[in-house]
Amino acid sequence: MFFIRVKGEEPMKKGIFLKFLVPCLAVVFLVGFSTAAVAKTIRVGGIMDTTGATSDVGKDYALGMSEAFHYMNDAGGINGKKIKYTWFDYGYRIPEALTKYKLLKRMKVVAIMGWGTGDTEALSPTVNKDKMPYVSASYSAHLTRPVDWVGKDGKKHGGTGYNLFFSSDYSTNARACLTAWFDKKWPKNADYGKRKPRFACCYMFPSPYCSAAIKAIKDHATMLGFEIGPDQDVSLFAIDTKSQIMALKKFNPDVIWHGNTTMSVSATIRDAYALGLGAAFIVNNWGFDENLPRLAGDAIKAKDGVVVLGATPVKFFGQSSDNMDQVVKYAKKYNPGIPASKRLNRTPQAWGDALVLWEAMKRADKAGDLTGPGIMKKGFETMKNFHIGLGAGDVTYTPTDHRAATACLVPEYKNGKIQVVEFVDLKARWPKKWASEWHGW
Amino acid sequence: MKKKLVLMTVLLFGLAVIFASCAGMQAKPTEANFKSPVITLESFEVPQFDGYYYYSGKTKPTKGKAGNHGSPLPMSFLFNVNNPNSYPVLSEGVKFTVAFEGFDLVTYNNEDSIWIPAGKTTQIRATTLITTRSALLSLLVTGGYKLKAKGMNPWQAMEKWWAGVSGYTTPVTVHEGAFVFKADGVTKVLPFKATFP
Structure with a gap:
């Protein structure tokens, strides 16, 4: 404990200090650090293809995904916590996707928005071991069975419990x-x-x-x-x-x-x-x-x-449906250099995946468990007929079935x-x- | 004595609060007073040039595994970002697409946070890279018909561009660009495009 002492004077008594200085300092600290105290940021990663073999559809999806996260933050983030979305182009190269996954994991992301089937299936054992929710643009049916299973031919298949997407497979x-x-x-x-x-x-x-x-x-x-x-x-x-x-x-x-x-x-x-x-x-x-x-x-x-x-899986860009107005608004706001006539249904598709993750994170956070397992068990797997709009079907996930849509x-x-x-x-x-x-x- | 000390403390605290309030009030950003920062492409450079080549997966490499690989073409863009406002502005990311002769080759993106002081110019560097492999795929899936219509094939186009871009004779265009700026909760997204030289 430090006391302020002016030369030649008696040391200040503890009582005065406590009565005046401490409340003053407390106010200063509260004013100064209150913003920092509440502004917790949650990191989410993205692995996208804007240059590779599927960039004809991947670029619009990547832009749409980024726009969706801007929307989520403007709409309150995760119960007040801001989302920091960081994405990389992996050029549809599986080895590159693996390195980007490792980087995102080091950045402490709580979930990843993925892209292609080859890389998502290659990463599946890893994301399941790491308990990292991985919401992909690959709608491969191979990613929909959370629990280990054996096929009719006797072949064993590992469960894909941390792989998800919003669409029919x-x-x-x-x-x-x-x-x-x-x-x-x-x-x-x-x-x-x-x-x-x-x-x-x-x-x-x-x-x-x-x-x-x-x-x-x-x-x-x-x-x-x-x-x-x-x-x-x-x-x-x-x-x-x-x-x-x-x-x-x-x-x-x-x-x-x-x-x-x-x-x-x-x-x-x-x-x-x-x-x-x-x-x-x-x-x-x-x-x-x-x-x-x-x-x-x-x-x-x-x-x-x-x-x-x-x-x-969704209506085309700008077609009438609930939430589409936000899709169009955020495309215009965050990519004003790209005319609406050049945008594709890949943008609302990206929003579909983003919106299910957002809902899962909000539910997990509300349950006090914004971790990989929390997002999965207290988030995704509690969704029953969850409505995302955009012309998409309502979404249901269970602990044994990640087929989001039946139609x-x-x-x-x-x-x-x-x-x-x-x-x-x-x-x-x-x-x-x-x-x-x-x-x- | 005690009274003097207490008064001094309260006075100092009061002054601190007043100064802090004034500083905040002097330049409170709003939608109305948030002027657009001015973006210019200051320079473009190829940080390293390794020539033009491509190996298909059928070629046995001296070391390592075979695969479809090609020469890299790194590209570094230096932007001047001038903040005309009387308050600092935060750049929260930039994205743009790089094109040669109207063909899109790569879309660059980052979410780096960089402060631009009031009335000052900050330089922001964005570096990206393509290879003859990535350019080939990008060209084929997004520009295949256009190349065909121009009577070109992707190999001819890339060989020409690798020489021309590294020699600063082929114009390099950045388009579909957008900087995201923030100032105390107010967001401004600024589109841009530029060609060098």
Whole structure:
């Protein structure tokens, strides 16, 4: 304890000090440090692709994710705590994703927003060991089964308890798209009732994303009675797919599943139109966006254009739905140099993942446990029919099932507009298969 | 004596509070008085140049594992950020896309916090890097049709750019740029674009 003493005077008595100086100092300390005391910051990391093989869709997603975190902070953060969101471009390179994960872990992030299937699946054992909630843009069905399980073939699979996303998974998308075509388009075919419908797949064989739903969609095609033709290997970078289209012409499919992203999907549709293939396309969500008709041009827009259906986890950028006004507002505010006409549905998709994490963090924080396990058990796995808006389905996670949505909206491009074909709820239509067969692949 | 000491303490405390209040009131940032900082691209440099090359995964390296790898092209941008306000402003991050001849190659982003004093200019450096591999992928998935329309292939384009950018003859454009500034809870996002030289 220090006492102020003026030369030649008696030392100040403790009583006076306590009566006046301590309250004064207390006020100074309170005024000076109160802001710092309440301004606790929670770190969240991001691993995005803005330069790599999926940057045609990844850049808009990365921008949208950053905008979503600005919104969250403006809307109160995590019960008053500010979120510091730090993201890196990993160029769709798995080794780079691993190094960025290590960096983010050192930065003490409480959760990570991830991107691709290859890197998310490669990181899955690590994030589960580290108990790090990992909300990815990969909707691979392989990431939806939290508890260890054994497949029909006897193969053991590790649980993916810390992997999440807000959307229907790729296998659900694929099954839903094929069902929608089978329900709504096949009955209008001249050969309906005369023969089996013919089905084939186009995708980049070595890409974990592109191939993630192939087993499921072929299983579904078999169940619905399709004849299945040979797969075609189409690179994510392809702008010329004539050889694949010529090979498909020999089989003459009625419908083709495309599992790539927008650029190579548009290239395949262009060549299919130019070479008169005559098949319809059903496309996974990362190949179906506002850019598809721009890139495919007349192949979609012409009166005799290719019929293209796609999986859509959210409405397109700016389309009417709750929370979309915030998406548009924050895109304009934080990226004023990018016109709205260049934004894609990847932005609301990013918001979908961001909003479920936000809700989980708020719930965990309220329960006094803003840790990885807390965010998972007291956050995500308490969500039942949680509404995020944006045209997305309501979200449910349980300790044994991380399939957020049971259904998928399947629209098509028709007469220059996007129009709903069918809303396919797999759980409602095939409840037994949904519950016991179609989980984790 | 005791009285004198107590009075002195109270006086000092009172003065401290008054000064603190005045300092705060003098330049309270608001939406209305928050003037946009002025951003200029002061300079651009290639910090290290290793030439132009590309090895596919089929090529056996002298050391290490084979893979699709290419020469790096690091790029460093120095921005002047002038704060015309009578209060300090916090830069809370910057992002922009780098393009050569209208082709986007990389989107840079950071969330670094840097204070810019009232009425002063601060220099903010942003360094990023592409390789012939990353540029190839980026070009193919976002600029494939455009390249084809121009009668170019990605290899020709990259070889030309690697020489031209390192020699400061190929213009380097930063666009879709945005600085995020904050001042006492007021946020201003400033778009920018620039080309060097």
